[in-house]
Every structure is written in structure tokens, then in C-alpha cells.
Amino acid sequence: MAVEPGRIRLRGVSRHFRVIHDRNLTLKETMLRRRRTTATEKWALREVDLDVEPGQAIGIIGQNGSGKSTLLKMLAGIIPPQAGTVEIGGTVASMLELGAGFHPDFTGRENVYMNAAIHGLSEREVNDRFEEIVDFAELQEFIDMPVRTYSSGMSMRLAFSISSHVHPDVLLLDEVLAVGDEAFQRKCFGRIFEFRRTGGTLVFVSHDPASVERVCDRAVLLVDGRIVDDGSTADVLATYHRRLASDGRVDEPEDQAEDEDPRVWGNREVVIRNSRLIGNDGPTDRFMAGEPLTIEMEVEAVHPVQTPIFGISINSVDGPLFFGTNTRLDELEIPGIEKGAVVRFTIPSLPLHDGRFTVQMAVVSFDESVVYHWLDRWLEFSVFPKVTGIGPVDMSGGWTVNADEGAPGAWAASVSVGDPDDEL
């Protein structure tokens, strides 16, 4: 193989899968149905050309089913391409699905040796790195206990630690950083940066744009098995978000209020028949930070009511309330509704930054003693960051540093983030 260590070269790589509707075929079934197998061909990758230089960190992004995992498995040598060539120089370690091959009845120590052997390490190499692996995983006291007694976080930590001590030329990472607590995740990122500093090539697949941005200097965007964009991470992520925002139109079901849904209650004198979120390009559930967001409710009055109030609130998916208000608080007088109404609440520039959020909506009587219709956590939407930083709320600002003020070597620096003319 003429490829230098750390280099990846893909030429015209294609792969499709036969999606058989009934898995686990038995011999008998195959004999009997020889001609009638209901299989559909699904392209996972089409004509993919990709070159990665040694030492580069490349992110592969794309929606579910876009071929990311297939590409990664191909790089790992698990799945062969049906056309084209895959060449990788040097040793490859993959962190696809951490802990593959952990055996619950064996101790952490035994599993370290087993797992390292899977990655191609010799016993000597494992001996040399054993302390380091255990220290990194913070499992000193537990290493001689069976893995089945570990919490899932503990086994993940151990698995990550082993894979990251393999020192390959090319490291393949798949969504693994969602493991462990915040502190351990930070350690993982530290480990990955160290790997990059020492000149390793990194291929990173993730749904989480923020972590791709943190780790990679280049990204490719896969859509339906083809590479549609390739460039700096920021550029490709921007393309990705634009695509998501325009693809993300939501199909509204006819009548959203289901009777048994625990998120819904009220006496239904007034019913919220339909509701949706509207962004710059119409209905969607994906927003860029800073975009306008409108919550729209179509309300039907089964019986005419006097002075109802409408309310909304936005929570993050894991619970905490970010904002809530209603028409009475905002002093909008609604004398009564005879038949129906369309109610909109518009946020001109969404001050959220990154994450998933839910919207709840309600119609209640003026003194809130009667709930007509309450839809709890009814709509969900994602916000994608426009500027640097992490967290759900956009509080981007500027930095200034004044060093050694008054002294001879004084210097000052400043940067501001999120200026309107400083778009991605």
C-alpha cells in the first residue's frame, strides 16, 4: 500500500445495503421464497472521494441515515465497499461503540487486556500502559471487580481510556463523547487534542455540531450518501444548519389533541386545534440563534367564552423554564371568542443559543380557575448556534484584556463576538 501513515484516500467509494424486511432468514424460508424476497436496495454511500492529510482532524456531519456511520465503518475496515477503493496508511483504531467486547463477568483488568488486544496491542504494550489507562478512567479501586458491577458511566470511561491509549496513526470516533459526566467529557476532549498535537489523523462523526467545531478544522457534509460540502468546519456547519432549517418543515397532523395524551388537559370549551412554530422560511422546528420565532395556535371555541387568556412558555427539553408569559400579564384585552381565533406570539430575535426546547401553550379563564385547554411541552424545536460559545442562552459579548496597565510592556487586546456584520 502506497499510502503514508495517517493518510486516508477514498476513490469512488459506493456501498448499498439490501434492506430485507424480515431479518434472520432461515434456510427453509430462503428455499421457499427464493424468488420472492422483498428486498429494497438502499444506497448508503455513492461515489465518495475523500482525501485526508496526515494530522488533519475531519468531522463528518449529516443527518441520520446520510451514510456517516457506514463511511466510518468502511474506514475501520468492518464493511467493505462495493465499488471504489479505501486506502488508509498506518494503524487505525476505532472508537465505534465503546466497550464492544466487554465481558460483564470478567474484571476490569481482564477486560482491559481483552479490549487492548482487540485494538491490536501486545501484552507488553498493555502492561506498560495499564496504570495510565486505569488512572485516566479513574477506576483504581474498581479495576479488579467484574465489569457487570460497573455503572454504565464507569464502563464507558474504561472503554474510552483503553481506546485512547492505543496510539494509532488514524483514530475514528463515533458519537462517543456523549458519555460520562461533564468533567470526564472535558478530559476526553483533552485526550483528543493531545492526540492531534502528536500528529494523529482524526475522523470524527457526530450529531453534535458543537463538538465537531471544537475538535475539527475541516468537515464534510454527507447528504444521502454523497459529499455535498467540504471545507472549514464553520463553513460546512453553516451549510448544514441552513439545510436543516429549510428541510425542517413540520407536517402538522390534522388534530393534534389526542385524548389520552398526559400532556393535555382542560375542559375543552376552547380547544387549540393546531399549533406550529414559524421561522424565517415558514413552519419549522429548527432555528438558528437570533432568528425570529413565532408560535401560532389555531383556536376553536366549542362554546363561546368571555375574556380568555392565552399563555405560552419555553422550557429546555430537560425541564428548566426559560421564559413564559400570557396575554393578561402582557395586558392584551380579549373580550371573548365566539367561534375561533388564530393566536401568534412572536419573538423577533431568538435569544437562545444551542439546544432543544419545548413550547407549552394554554387557554384558561381570566382568573385561571378554569383551564380550557393546556398543552404541556407540546412542540419541540432545536436551536443551532450562530456564534461561538456553549450553553442554551445566547449571551455572546466581547472580551478585552488590558495587561500590565501603566507598566512599560503594557498591551491591550479585544474581540467582540456576535456583531451583526460578523456573520458566519
Next chain:
Amino acid sequence: MTVGGFAAGRYVPLYRNLVRREVRQRYKGSALGVAWTLVTPAIMVAAYSLVFKFLLRIQIPHYALFLFVGLTVWTFFFGGAQMGASSLVSNASLVTKVSFPRQIVPLASMTGNAFTAGAMFVIALPLCVILTEGEWAPLVMLPLLIVLLGAFTVGFGLLLSAINVYFRDVEHILGAIGLPWIFVTPIFYSFSTVPGLTGDKEWVATLLHWCNPIAPFVIAIQDSLFWGEWPFWGDVLYSVVAAIVMLVVGMRVFRRLEREMAVEL
């Protein structure tokens, strides 16, 4: 498509670890542990001795030992085939997530099984030397016969393991034919001692001898180990040919089916 031009040596630790796991997994958490390796065949020997020796009156001296020798060969072969056949499916999580030569998995399973048969052999060998009246010289054939049996078993196991990925029935079919197969193999009897197989029924013995690919292996090993006689050249030749053919076929088929295994599992 390959991953960094692997040297086979790189995977030796993986093989060793898989074997260790295979062996330890089998007896972990059981009170008798490795002793089960011998308890099970001991019970079988006792039960079959009762039936064949006392009820059916098979006339073989040291019948229990004769049986034990045959069961050792059978355990090595059939146990290996069974372990091998199911190995890839039961290690699917490994095969679908990591790249390595897949042969390692069935090989490790079969090696794990060989430990069981090996323990039986370690008991059988001195007993045969002490108790039976034959010569010692034919024992020199044993290493060759064991290598041939090993090659035949490995070939068969590789073949079944690869096919089993695509048709899970293989495992079950194998389980189902195990019992009839052991009965047509001269393990509980030898062809010359069964009344129904002499005289004008001799062709049945001939059929059972040569159409059952494992029978010549069993007979040759019984000859040199139990009877202390030089094995019949026909049995040895048959074993050589059968071992080579099975090994080549098994490896070929495995290599062909190997590429898409991760997709099928």
C-alpha cells in the same frame, strides 16, 4: 480494502485472550469449575457402559476406557464444530464493531473446546498405556493423527461458522444430527464386535466406515491409542485426504463469506 496491512502476529494476543475468555467463561461461577470437563464424560461413560456392556453385551475388554477414548475424539471434533458454528453469531458485537481477521473467532472457540478434549486425553493416555495389552510403538502415530483430526475439525468449524452467519439454522441442524451421528460412528462399539454387522451384513460396516468422514479418524486413533496396533493404512490415508480437503474448503468458503459478515450479523 484493508487496514494498515496487518501482520498476523499482531492478532496473536487477541486470539490468546479470546481463548482464555472462552475457557474461563465456560466454567466461571460454577462450583465444580474445570472439573466439569471430566465429570460430564465420566457420567456418560458410566451410563453408556451400563447400556452397552451389560445390557447389549458388547465384547470389548476395558469397555469403559474404549468408550472414553472414542468420546475424547468425538468431544474434540463435534464439540469444536458446535462451538465454532455458533462463535461468530455469539460474538457479533465484536465482529460488527472491530476489524480483525474473523477466523480468529471460530479458531478461539474451537481451541477453547480443545482444552476440554485435551483434559480427557491427558486422562486417557496413561490409562491406555497401563491397562491395555497392545504395543507401545503405535503411539508414535498419535501426534500425526491428532494434527489431522485438528485440521479436519478446524476446516469443518470454519465452514460451519461462516455459513451460520447467513443461515442461523446451521447451529440447530448440527445439534439435531449430533446424536444420530455419534451412534453411527464406532465409539460405543467397534464394527467387528457388533453382531449385526458381520457376515452378509458386512457391507453395512463398510458403508458406515467410509461414508462417515469422522469414522476413519476415530478408528485410527482407537487403534494406536487403545488397541496398541498400527492403524490401518487406509484409515490414515483417508484421514490425510479428508483433513486437507476439509481445511481447504473451510478456509476458502470462510474467506469468501468473510467480507460481508459484519453486514449480515
